[in-house]
Amino acid sequence: MLKFLTIAKWEYLERIKNRSFIFFTFIFPLIVLGIAFIPVLLQSEEDVTTKVVGIIEKNCSISKELENSLIQYKTKKGQQSYVIRKLNEEKDETNRIKEIASMMVLNKDIDGFLYIEKVSNDSFKVEYHTEKVTAITDLTRLEKALNQVLTKEKLVNSNLDAELINKLTRTIPVEIVKVSKSGREKVDTEKIFTGTFIFLFMLILSMLMPAGMLVRSVVEEKSNRVIEVLLSSCTAKDLMAGKILGLSALGLTQIIVWVLLILSIGGYQILQFVQIQDFTFAVIYFILGYILYGSLFIGFGSIANTDQDSQSIMSVLSIIVMLPVFLSTLIFEKPEMPLSKALSYFPLTAPQIMIIRTNITEVAFIEKILIVFLLIITIYFSILLSGKIFRVAILSYGKTPNLSEIIKWIKSK
DSSP states (O other): OOHHHHHHHHHHHHHHTOHHHHIIIIIHHHHHHHHHHHHHHHHHHTTSSOEEEEEEEESOOOHHHHHHHTTTOBOTTSSBSEEEEEOOOTTSOHHHHHHHHHHHHHTTSSSEEEEEEEEETTEEEEEEEESOTTOHHHHHHHHHHHHHHHHHHHHHHTTOOHHHHHHHTOOOOOOOEEEETTEEEEOOHHHHHHHHHHHHHHHHHHHHHHHHHHHHHHHHHHHTTHHHHHHTTSOHHHHHHHHHHHHHHHHHHHHHHHHHHHHHHHOGGGGGGOOOSOHHHHHHHHHHHHHHHHHHHHHHHTTOOSHHHHHHHHHHHHHHHHHHHHTHHHHHHOTTSHHHHHHHTSTTTHHHHHHHHHHHSOOOHHHHHHHHHHHHHHHHHHHHHHHHHHHHHTTOOSSOOOHHHHHHHHHOO
16 A cells, blocks of 8 residues: 555544544534524524514504504414504603603513604604614514505605505515526525535635644654654655645545534435535535645644644634635625635635635636636645645754745755
């Protein structure tokens, strides 16, 4: 058997038994899923009981229409999520009623109250008083319902027919159709967003976690002089190739386990919530990005002599890997802006950026192929560069080398 394969097998079998690998492979995904679903569960808990919303009206009467507009929202028991309770009569003094309503909010008699004043036929003043100013779901629903009701009220004041008003204010759903050279296709933006970020996070997490373990293992092998024993039976190239292959196998194992965990929890039905537009190129960029980052982590990680050094190196490389994620929201909205295209041609960010761009917009085939070749060439030089660093660094002890020393290593034959 080739020596680098023996090393890769040893690295894989040693690291796969590591407690941190087991934690990040089996436990960490469940924690992430829990964190992702807890807000959803808590949000659904809000609709367990019916909320009472008071209303103070001045120069208008829309409480019934507002309650009818909110009737679409139901609790888990099938009851109305919101009940509108009228708090005043036309003759009541406004400020006094507001004070009474505020006390009702503080005493938990009502969840909040609306103050609606008709200023003119086409102008209304609206206020919502509540303790729960961050209850976004309630605020959004009330605002949507109020806008529908008040729009109808304005049209009524314009002496339009009631049936005509209902037709004019009826909500029209908008279907999103992606136009490309291959034709037109209906897409779901949320599914595309989800699919894109699943790919991104799988690439990043499956790289950073095993890479961190591998860098620490190199530091440990150097400090224990185990590295000298290894080099007595193989070359530095075999050792580096074996470590990269072992790292790749660990990452692949993690991805397979994560996919199986997701499918076991959500079933195959969960795939209907994910949409990948260009799966082939997404996989290609994923693999190329993995190999590129793997070679860099092995090469530069071998410079470290202590755990503190390894953490510093990992932090710098991690920031570079994570940079496209920090910019992803902007790129998702504007995939063709100059910054997006520039980062597509920068090898260290190209894999992540192209996974985003190919999934949300039409990228020219020649551009996709060009970036693939750019990454392949970069990988070649990255392995060459990392190999030179690795060859010298694994036998360097004591003081961490400075930049000029690293450059000398690279220039050496």
